[in-house]
Amino acid sequence: MGLMEFFREFFLGFWDYETPKIMVVKNRTLGVIYRMVQFLVITYFIWYVFISQKAYQDIETRPESSVYTEMRGVGILGDSIRDTTEYVRPSEGGDVISTILRREVTHNQTQGTCAEHYNVPNANCTTDADCVMGEMDFDGHGQRTGRCVPYYNYTFKTCEIRSWCPIEEFAAVREPALVQAVNFSVFIKNAIHFPKFKVLRGNIKPRKPKKLLKCNYHPDTNPYCPVFKLGYIAEQAREKFSELCRTGGVIGVFINWKCDFDVDPSECIPTYSFRRLDLRKNLPSSGYHYWFAKYYIKDGLEYRTLIKAYGIRLDVIVHGQAGKFSLIPTIINTVTAMTSVGICSIICDWIMLTFIDKNEVYSERKFDDASKDPRPPTVTEITLTSFGSTHSDLSDGIPL
Numbered sequence: 001m002g003l004m005e006f007f008r009e010f011f012l013g014f015w016d017y018e019t020p021k022i023m024v025v026k027n028r029t030l031g032v033i034y035r036m037v038q039f040l041v042i043t044y045f046i047w048y049v050f051i052s053q054k055a056y057q058d059i060e061t062r063p064e065s066s067v068y069t070e071m072r073g074v075g076i077l078g079d080s081i082r083d084t085t086e087y088v089r090p091s092e093g094g095d096v097i098s099t100i101l102r103r104e105v106t107h108n109q110t111q112g113t114c115a116e117h118y119n120v121p122n123a124n125c126t127t128d129a130d131c132v133m134g135e136m137d138f139d140g141h142g143q144r145t146g147r148c149v150p151y152y153n154y155t156f157k158t159c160e161i162r163s164w165c166p167i168e169e170f171a172a173v174r175e176p177a178l179v180q181a182v183n184f185s186v187f188i189k190n191a192i193h194f195p196k197f198k199v200l201r202g203n204i205k206p207r208k209p210k211k212l213l214k215c216n217y218h219p220d221t222n223p224y225c226p227v228f229k230l231g232y233i234a235e236q237a238r239e240k241f242s243e244l245c246r247t248g249g250v251i252g253v254f255i256n257w258k259c260d261f262d263v264d265p266s267e268c269i270p271t272y273s274f275r276r277l278d279l280r281k282n283l284p285s286s287g288y289h290y291w292f293a294k295y296y297i298k299d300g301l302e303y304r305t306l307i308k309a310y311g312i313r314l315d316v317i318v319h320g321q322a323g324k325f326s327l328i329p330t331i332i333n334t335v336t337a338m339t340s341v342g343i344c345s346i347i348c349d350w351i352m353l354t355f356i357d358k359n360e361v362y363s364e365r366k367f368d369d370a371s372k373d374p375r376p377p378t379v380t381e382i383t384l385t386s387f388g389s390t391h392s393d394l395s396d397g398i399p400l
Contacts, residue, residue, distance in 0.1 A: 030348055030356065037344040045337035054260070055333040057323030060196040063257070065318040067095040073184030082178060087311070098288070098313040099184065099230065101245040102177040106168045106306040114165035115151045115158045116140050123158045131159035141167050168306055177245035182231035186314065187212065189226065190255050190270065194322045197261050203270050223269050228253075230312060236274040247287035248310035250278040257320040268322070277315060288313045 049055045070093050075082045085091065087100040116123040120140040125131050125148040132146060142163025149160045152170060191202045204212070205224040215225035216232070234241045237251050252275050259268035279286045288311060293304045 025352060027352075027356065030352060033351065034344055034348045037347055038341060041340050041344060042337075045333075045340065049333060049337065054323055056325055056330040057260075057262070058196070058326035058329060059321065059323045060194050061321050063320035063322070064193040064195065065320065066191050067316045067318065068189040069093040069095070069097040069314070069316060070187040070189075071097060071099055071184060072187065073181065075178045075180040075184070077176065077178055087178065087181070089309075095316040095318075096313065097186070097316075098311050099181060100178070100309040100311040101181055101248065102310040103175045104168075104172045104308040104310075105175060106166070106172045106308075109164040109166065109171075109304050109306055110301055111163075112165045113145060113160050113162050114167060115149050116142075116144070116161045117167055117169045118151060118156070118158050119169070120158075125157050125159050164304065164306070168308070172306075172308065177242075179242075179245065181245075182229070182234075182241050184230045185216070186228045186230065186233065187226065188228070188253065188255070188316060190316070190318060192257050192270075192318065192320050194259070194261075194320070197322060197324055199259075199261060199265050199268075199322070201257070201259070201265065201268050203255070217272065219271065226272075228272075233274050233314070234312075237276050239276055244312055246310070248289050248312065249276060249280075250288050250313045250315060251275070252277045253314050253316045255316065255318045257318070257322070259320075259322040261322055261324040 071084055071088045073084070075087070089098050089100070090096075117140070118124055122130075123140065128146060128148050131144050131148050140161060142161035145160045145162055147160040148157050150156075151158045152166070189202075189204060191200065193200045203224065203226050212225060212227060215222050216227050216229060217223075217225050231241055233251060233253070234244055239249060239251070243249075254273045254275070256271045256273065257268065258271075259265070261268075278288060289308060291306065291308050293306050295302065295304045297303070
């Protein structure tokens, strides 16, 4: 066959029309496979696609949200009283709020010169030559002066630095933990807007603000009371509160809105979950702490009190998804389900033409070329028993 003849037949065959041919094959095994595959496909679309995933709905996954937080409680540490002004950061509230559980305080620091801490690299010295004049040690607490001085009241020496003195590692005072913070309350107010459906929801029932002063959240009895004890948050995050007091930690507060607007929007109630977010494998980055200072003037000199604070940081993260019946996704998924049922026939045809006895007979009966068969079409019935025996009733008298 020449190249031109090949392209000619390909071009003419491209315009041929193919139509399915119905052939009844009475084989119990093949019939059971066919119905089982049909059942699995139909069950998948009815139960998972339409009932579980609600594929008949139009979905919105990017709502607009706002969060306001507030912490309440008063603790007593020694002779001092700690209120929200002392232990809450930031004071205005937002989607991130933290509370101080333990402090390391360095009192009466002033700007001057003092000995560098001995744990800083290359800080230990014996002579001034070991401390290069004007070298900035970025791993230390200040700028070196080039002098080698005694380390406070100890016998060894370190390089002198210009910094806030005395340095924190030498003079810091560790205060006991504020264990009463386990009963502090965190109020989380959240509003969420689904612009596609024009629905605005909040996690607080309107006209009942006074009850928020007395209640605590419970998923069954008080779902509209977003007030959580710090101890409850640590417990839900599977963390020990005593360990959080020691090292601090970051806990995510996840507010999940999953709404079905085919029913009344008032049925849309958020759920809350809590999870530790920072690393905890005794790494230098584990836990949560930060520094801040309080400045004051004494005898004409500027002093500061440096505070290293360990605490719990709460990151409020809002997720929202809403759905409502829509004709377009319903039609698309229904057509997809009906089309997928056709896979059953393809699978069974492949089994029939590949693995079952007499597959050549089935192949001849299944595929006909109407342009090359001058005989008029006849109705053919093929019966296949489970043992593979066949009989036929053909109008032309030719047995299988």
